[in-house]
Amino acid sequence: MENVGYFAPSDVGQALELLAEQGSKATVLAGGTDLVPAINYYSLWPENLIFIGALGLDYIKEEGGKLLIGSGATWTQILEDPLVAEKAPALAQAARQGGSVATRNAGTVGGNLANASPAADLTVILLALEAEVLLKSSAGKRTVALKDFFTGPGETVMNDDELLMEVQIPLPAGSAAFQKLGRRKAMTLSVVNAGVKLNLDGDTCSGACIALGAMAPTPLRCSAAEEMLVGKKLDAALIAECAAAAVAAGSPIDDQRASAWYRTKAGTAIVARALAQAAGIGG
Template sequence: MIPAAFDYVAPSTVDEAVQALSDAGEDAKVLAGGQSLLPVLRMRLAAPTTIVDLGKIAELRGVREDGDALVIGAMTTHYDVQRDHLIAEHAALLARATDTVADPQVRHRGTFGGALAHADPAGDLLAPALALDAEMVVAGMDGRRTVPAAEFFQDFFTTSMTPAEILVEVRVPKHTGWRAHYEKFNRVAQAWSMVAVAVTVRTDGDAIAEARVGLTNMAATPVRASAVEQALVGQPATAENVRAAAAHAAEGTNPTVDGNADIEYRQELARVLTGRAVSAAVAG
């Protein structure tokens, strides 16, 4: 199907992009990698009056260090996230999760910021961003503001951004030396997660000193499994302790019911996958 007609704007700066969105009003759409937007346009599930393409804004690409944080440009592709040495060293969980995103073609075109701004609860990068305490830097007509991941994701496909704001970059605290794993369950390769678990841990000898656990597709937004984290910290990383901690994974979750699974099945998946993910992360 052919998309409905729209105006096309390709700004070269963030300020120009924000101004274009403000001028176009609420019916405008932002084009990043296009892996989510273009299919929607082709099926005419959306008919924006204006498309604002961020592809020419060089500021929005790349990964850099800023003190105790990594700064990831919103237009950095999944492919570049996978292969960036700074991410591998200081935020290994992001690299592990990005490895599972779709297929190589999508990873070459899709963008880190685009996936987060799309806010699909089945997307594979939201829970890792939440687990790592990432912060989103958002630009609008009133300047830039920083939003913690826990406040950024608000509902299905809904973030705290206004229609005239864009995601500029993501700040991720360094987790240097932490071990990580992303355990994903889906029916077929390259499909969306039915449930997935993002885990990163810091060990001290045989014990788990710190733990961060995020759940994918267990609610309308990514979920932090705080009870699992609390149960792990200070404990030797034995199979028995990991199983006991993983038993708390579904607490406070409210997964959706669809053709793939009901609530009980997803909650059991969360417990099983959390155990696997923690064990794999500890093993390195």
């Protein structure tokens, strides 16, 4: 890696100007936990790195009926934050299961989203929580729902001059749960993961969001499966049927971590467990 330009703007305005000037020649660096391995494995040769860790984007706060998380907030911040624990505990649950202590200390929520890995852990629970992202450029800003954010592996709707500023989670965040299946108990990428959010009216479901990771080119919302639950009383049989429908929305592949066959089988179990956990059914 030679002759790489390195910029460390100290405010958002400067950062957006740099992005506008450099366009596709700029690579945004936050925690570096995805970027640095990509450079080390020679799959990425950045021309210019723009470090955004000094922009003050590491806040977590509640405002206007939403939980607002700055894109620079780390996994560790999220899993330790009392507001997250109170308002969106499933997000903390997902943060706790990502990477190692070192990567959680460095990696950021914005990076997890912008990297657009189909298997990303924070991403899948945020998708279930119906989160939106605030994007800014020197020309303006816009808000995009996460379900419309991902366009392919490593690809999003973000333009080259846009910076992911903030994640916005609508509150209340329902009864949510995250389940992850890796190849070992820690320091493992997800073979399949699932996030669910249920709105419960007594024991009847009045709304459901089901998100699946590592089952398609992008993190997936499973709308057909979601609709199966609305207006129904949740029980084990319905959950099993719904989990199968959710996984049927995927198009998994074989890779180093697991086969498509395995992802489908085990993914069904994972979705069912997330649903049961969110519904408070079983152990």
